[in-house]
Amino acid sequence: MKLHYHPLSSYSRKAAIGIGLRGDPVPLVTVDAFAGGLKTPAYLQLNPFGKMPVLELEDGSAIFESTSILEYLEERGPRVLLPPGQERQARHFDRLGDLYLLDPIGKFFWNKQPEVRTATEATMGKAFGVWQAALADGRSFVCGPAITLGDLAAAVALHYAQTEGLEVPDFMAAYRERLFATPVLQASSAAAMPFVAATLPRRQPA
Ligand SMILES: N[C@@H](CCC(=O)N[C@@H](CS)C(=O)NCC(=O)O)C(=O)O
The missing domain is CATH 1.20.1050.10 (Glutathione S-transferase Yfyf (Class Pi); Chain A, domain 2)
Structure with missing residues (x-):
């Protein structure tokens, strides 16, 4: 797994912070967003909307939307960001x-x-x-x-x-x-x- 993101991007930061708090060993890969990196055919395969962040899975599939990324990780466990009852x-x-x-x-x-x-x-x-x-x-x-x-x-x-x-x-x-x-x-x-x-x-x- 890896997270395509940019350190300035607010939604990327939200996902990366969540991953950091969870302690998942997910490397952060910086997309060169200012040089068109979000609009390349390869990136658009991951997220047709051309936005970051994207979590690329081992099988090459991808999850986009910061909340969906964190919900996916929480579903796999452990539950850190969505504590039971909250x-x-x-x-x-x-x-x-x-x-x-x-x-x-x-x-x-x-x-x-x-x-x-x-x-x-x-x-x-x-x-x-x-x-x-x-x-x-x-x-x-x-x-x-x-x-x-x-x-x-x-x-x-x-x-x-x-x-x-x-x-x-x-x-x-x-x-x-x-x-x-x-x-x-x-x-x-x-x-x-x-x-x-x-x-x-x-x-x-x-
Ligand atoms: N709802 C999305 C928002 C993602 C988003 O808007 N990302 C911005 C960076 S913070 C982006 O990729 N903008 C580039 C563009 O729209 O071309 C999420 O939660 O991931």
Whole structure:
């Protein structure tokens, strides 16, 4: 098995962090996305949508979509990211994180136009309210004391909110600190940072 990914790609990072937390011996293979690596015939065989990440299996077949990749690994066991009894909550926050944190921050990363900022802040602000309610009982992460699937998109989004200078409420900053106390998450951020700087000329300024 191997994961086709890129260290800057938010959904790639979500999958790679999940794999790292699970401890699967899955090598990460960097796709040269900026040189058309997602649109080659060989890559499109793996994922017809030409997106990353993709988990390539030993028999040459592939699983795409970050959540599907992690669900596949969880099904094989052990159960780390979808703890028994917490699956619904973990999946719910995973979906919310993709739609209302990672997608908007991804748009803002590439485009700093004021209308994009406004839309990003509005959507993320609503999501922060949902996170606030989930964390209100003092739990560290959305399912309890351990990081689950439900925290991964939020973790990556909060890292990019920081690199892009977006303010987050104190409770989300504290949650980000708890998340990034974990070495797997720290390594993900460290791997992304050179590309954060390198992509500045490719981005649309304010
Ligand atoms: N829903 C997908 C999203 C994947 C996605 O949008 N990946 C981006 C990088 S973060 C990508 O490959 N973009 C390249 C493109 O759209 O051409 C998932 O969870 O894997």
